[in-house]
Amino acid sequence: MEAPRIDPGEALAELSRIRLDEVALDAVLARVADLANRAVPGSAEVSVSLVQAGANRAIAYTSDLARSLDEWQYEHDDGPCLDASVSAVSISLPDLTDEPRWPGWAARARAAGMQSSLSIGLPIQEAVTGALNVYGGTTHAFDKASIELAEEFAAYAAVALANAHLYESTATLARQMQEAMRSRAVIEQAKGIIMGQRRCSAEEAFTLLAKLSQDSNRKLREVAEALVARAAVS
Missing domain, CATH: 3.30.450.40 (GAF domain)
Incomplete structure (x- = not known):
């Protein structure tokens, strides 16, 4: 019908x-x-x-x-x-x-x-x-x-x-960009902490972060977040 x-x-x-x-x-x-x-x-x-x-x-x-x-x-x-x-x-x-x-x-x-x-x-x-x-x-x-x-x-x-x-x-693209910006921000924070502790350059600090990430089998952002968290309570 x-x-x-x-x-x-x-x-x-x-x-x-x-x-x-x-x-x-x-x-x-x-x-x-x-x-x-x-x-x-x-x-x-x-x-x-x-x-x-x-x-x-x-x-x-x-x-x-x-x-x-x-x-x-x-x-x-x-x-x-x-x-x-x-x-x-x-x-x-x-x-x-x-x-x-x-x-x-x-x-x-x-x-x-x-x-x-x-x-x-x-x-x-x-x-x-x-x-x-x-x-x-x-x-x-x-x-x-x-x-x-x-x-x-x-x-x-x-x-x-x-x-x-x-x-x-x-x-979706906006969420990805926001996530990338957050990741970059925490990585930059972690680099700054390493530079202050070791008196090294930004490039050397990033190399150290990358090595820690590889050695611990964790994402670079996760390593950076952990370092920033430790610095905040110390």
Whole structure:
């Protein structure tokens, strides 16, 4: 059974009003899936899948049925969703009773009541890919106009995922830089202590720290922290 219809223009306008910096990614993609399901003619179920670092998952879906059809592909490493994710193209399967490329998955989809499918790759970046998957309850459910409309929703999902990945990457880089700055600060403190105790140069102090690190099989920062801690209580 098709979901209650909504005018495609209204659906896309609603998506455009979502502030990607104020709404959680899962909530954005759930809205994309819901609106696509209601706006794309012939759609019965929709999911958004994500492939990152070799891990596949259905990140948004309109029903458990849609999620299960995606997860079957992940478990068997076979299906149109995965191929669309890798190639970043649109794969339309108009009749699942006659599908030689993925017969196992097609049989699973037919058993669940789906007769056609559409998977649209989301080109996010090299390490992160995904697909918008639209399932139809009849054969030949998606004509050219339906496919083009689904691709518009897929483009929005790709932007949301790319923004989220960029934010995550930026936040990770910031944490790494902060950690590096903290490490450098404590190492400089330890060098200063050694220079004061041994009347040596900064280069000689660092060489001594490096040797202590190697001899004790500890990270340079850990050796520096221990030396600074001892100096603080002495």
